[in-house]
Amino acid sequence: MTERATRSGIPLEPVYGPGDVAGLRYDEALGDPGTFPYTRGRRPPEQAASAWIQRQLSGEGTPIRSNAQLKYLIGKGATGIDVIGDTPTMAYLDPDHPAAAHAVGTQGVSLCCLEDYRELYAGLPLDGLTVSHSLPPLFGIAGFYLAARERGIDPARLRGSVVQPPFYCEDCGYATHMPFPLRLRMTVDSIEFASREMPRFHAFLEDTYYISDGGLDAVEEMALGFVEIRYVVRELLRRGVPVDAFAPRIAILVNCGMDFFEEVAKIRATRRLYARMMREEFGARDPRSLAVNIASHTSGLSLTAQQPVNNIVRGTTQALALALAGVQGIEISGFDEAFRTPSPESHLVGLRTQQVIQLETHVTRVADPLGGSYYVEALTGAMERRIQEMVARIEGLGDPAGLCERGWFRALFQDAMERHAREIRDGVRPQVGVNVHRMAEGEDTLLRDVAERKIEPSRERAERIRGFKRSRDSRRLRAALEDVREAARDTAQNLMPPTIAATAAGATLGEVAWVLRAAYSAPGDPFGMMEPPL
Amino acid sequence: MLIGLLGLDQHEVGAVAVARLLRDAGMEVIYLGRFNFPPGIVKTAADENADVIGLSCHSWEYLHYIDELLALLAAQGLQVPVVVGGSVLTASDERLLREKGVAATFGPTSSVEDIPAAIRSLVTSARRP
Numbered sequence: 001m002t003e004r005a006t007r008s009g010i011p012l013e014p015v016y017g018p019g020d021v022a023g024l025r026y027d028e029a030l031g032d033p034g035t036f037p038y039t040r041g042r043r044p045p046e047q048a049a050s051a052w053i054q055r056q057l058s059g060e061g062t063p064i065r066s067n068a069q070l071k072y073l074i075g076k077g078a079t080g081i082d083v084i085g086d087t088p089t090m091a092y093l094d095p096d097h098p099a100a101a102h103a104v105g106t107q108g109v110s111l112c113c114l115e116d117y118r119e120l121y122a123g124l125p126l127d128g129l130t131v132s133h134s135l136p137p138l139f140g141i142a143g144f145y146l147a148a149r150e151r152g153i154d155p156a157r158l159r160g161s162v163v164q165p166p167f168y169c170e171d172c173g174y175a176t177h178m179p180f181p182l183r184l185r186m187t188v189d190s191i192e193f194a195s196r197e198m199p200r201f202h203a204f205l206e207d208t209y210y211i212s213d214g215g216l217d218a219v220e221e222m223a224l225g226f227v228e229i230r231y232v233v234r235e236l237l238r239r240g241v242p243v244d245a246f247a248p249r250i251a252i253l254v255n256c257g258m259d260f261f262e263e264v265a266k267i268r269a270t271r272r273l274y275a276r277m278m279r280e281e282f283g284a285r286d287p288r289s290l291a292v293n294i295a296s297h298t299s300g301l302s303l304t305a306q307q308p309v310n311n312i313v314r315g316t317t318q319a320l321a322l323a324l325a326g327v328q329g330i331e332i333s334g335f336d337e338a339f340r341t342p343s344p345e346s347h348l349v350g351l352r353t354q355q356v357i358q359l360e361t362h363v364t365r366v367a368d369p370l371g372g373s374y375y376v377e378a379l380t381g382a383m384e385r386r387i388q389e390m391v392a393r394i395e396g397l398g399d400p401a402g403l404c405e406r407g408w409f410r411a412l413f414q415d416a417m418e419r420h421a422r423e424i425r426d427g428v429r430p431q432v433g434v435n436v437h438r439m440a441e442g443e444d445t446l447l448r449d450v451a452e453r454k455i456e457p458s459r460e461r462a463e464r465i466r467g468f469k470r471s472r473d474s475r476r477l478r479a480a481l482e483d484v485r486e487a488a489r490d491t492a493q494n495l496m497p498p499t500i501a502a503t504a505a506g507a508t509l510g511e512v513a514w515v516l517r518a519a520y521s522a523p524g525d526p527f528g529m530m531e532p533p534l
Numbered sequence: 535m536l537i538g539l540l541g542l543d544q545h546e547v548g549a550v551a552v553a554r555l556l557r558d559a560g561m562e563v564i565y566l567g568r569f570n571f572p573p574g575i576v577k578t579a580a581d582e583n584a585d586v587i588g589l590s591c592h593s594w595e596y597l598h599y600i601d602e603l604l605a606l607l608a609a610q611g612l613q614v615p616v617v618v619g620g621s622v623l624t625a626s627d628e629r630l631l632r633e634k635g636v637a638a639t640f641g642p643t644s645s646v647e648d649i650p651a652a653i654r655s656l657v658t659s660a661r662r663p
Contacts, residue, residue: 421551
């Protein structure tokens with residue numbers, strides 16, 4: 001990294017002028033907000049909401065505790081919710097799995113059966129709220145769908161999203177221990193299902209946050225995101241799903257680190273690249289298929305255990321960049337991120353930060369306020385070219401699915417982690433409180449008491465779920481799991497309806513996952529500790 | 535030395551970085567990656583004749599696994615020092631771990647440059663008869 005370069009290595013001039021944007025044609029490269037190629041925003045200024053969806057990533061302990069957390073945030077003005085599962089849930093393990101013993105509910109909410117979803121959403125206006133799910137897609141959709149339907153809410157009215165991570169989940173913290181073809185099928189089946197049954201729901205949320213927060217730079221982040229989007233889109237088209245049936249509900253959840261203008265340029269470049277790709281390569285015609293919905297979660301990796309109060313400043317700076325870039329939703333990582341999932345205090349600070357930026361700074365009164373800046377436009381162009389080049393380079397190496405299975409991406413993630421650690425260690429990347437402006441331990445006390453408070457695992461969950469499993473109608477359950485198995489063996493079927501039916505019949509996440517893994521010749525329980533459900 | 539994560543914790547950035555740091559310092563590192571449980575770690579430590587077991591923590595699962603790990607090592611008569619590092623370690627966590635018998639801890643404020651030297655001195659003193 002040279003001194004005058006962005007974090008992803010784009011060389012910078014000391015100042016920018018007309019010469020740097022000489023070739024830029026307004027109608028072709030920018031266009032007004034709400035017009036192709038949507039560089040300046042996905043909606044026309046008069047229709048653009050003055051506020052993005054303000055939410056904070058939530059989920060902790062039992063579904064009941066998480067429900068209280070969600071209600072707390074809504075009571076404080078949150079306009080959407082995003083729920084993340086705990087580590088067992090993200091790994092498709094039930095809370096009574098022995099490997100889950102010490103991890104239930106400590107880094108997200110524990111969710112494994114329909115009753116859990118009922119409790120999670122109890123009393124929330126499911127038809128008037130966007131509900132984002134950082135959860136295993138089949139199960140997050142099944143739970144949301146069933147919980148809403150039971151309350152008389154037509155699933156067609158549900159809004160929100162679910163992350164679809166088939167390519168990178170195994171390498172980046174959401175390991176499923178499922179083979180690639182099964183992961184891809186869960187993604188494509190659930191998107192196809194939702195395009196029919198839940199047309200307002202973004203069933204294809206490409207999450208480039210979690211893949212990049214190990215240290216990928218902004219170009220790598222978006223290149224890998226586009227590789228995954230392109231692969232899944234081609235798969236849906238191969239099945240005969242018309243592009244305009246699903247593309248309006250593709251969204252991207254991007255990271256936002258500390259390189260302010262690079263992050264702004266990344267978002268603007270992504271909108272342009274996406275619009276051109278959807279129109280020119282995939283033949284989309286519906287304007288909603290061309291104007292991608294972008295939300296962001298601010299970088300956890302940029303936050304430090306040292307001087308946690310500085311993280312509030314980082315979150316604010318990142319959220320300002322996002323507001324200026326014009327995104328549809330923001331979540332700010334908690335100032336206690338280095339230690340724990342967000343405390344009530346850090347949740348509130350994150351939400352208040354968003355409210356202050358939106359209501360007091362006036363930065364959103366004018367659409368794309370940075371548009372036309374020599375620097376921002378030059379950087380947007382450079383970012384676009386680099387992302388496009390990297391996508392072409394990766395796809396030129398062969399089938400991305402093969403690259404994934406051979407560990408090519410894993411090597412990239414590992415290199416990025418090492419590079420990040422080296423840059424911090426060598427001071428190439430200044431981080432206040434870490435490699436510059438350090439403080440003696442005794443002096444570094446502000447907010448530390450909040451940040452260091454621990455969450456006990458929800459051990460009662462294991463016993464409760466064991467009791468629940470004993471209480472079920474075993475014949476009905478068995479038949480429902482048999483249907484999942486049959487569907488899994490027949491790729492002409494969609495996995496979503498039998499997963500919904502099995503969930504309604506009392507099957508848990510871990511049991512359905514067991515049956516799916518086994519149908520794809522993988523060990524039903526990756527740790528070999530549980531009895532088969534069938 | 536062995537380096538790995540415990541339980542279902544998947545935050546690998548620290549583990550990967552320290553493994554590289556120690557390799558660069560000339561040590562032989564067996565990277566166990568994610569999803570390790572005490573019995574497997576102890577078995578690998580015995581099979582590979584490991585000098586040190588290094589655990590990277592970004593969840594609190596270590597608090598519950600560390601006793602089992604130390605007990606298993608003791609039961610098998612393996613005198614392999616265990617070191618624990620990670621940003622979630624607070625000063626009081628570090629004290630608690632040392633009281634339990636963890637040989638060294640590296641919290642968020644430890645300086646990375648010190649890690650190779652600390653590991654080396656552990657190996658030297660463990661090898662001393």
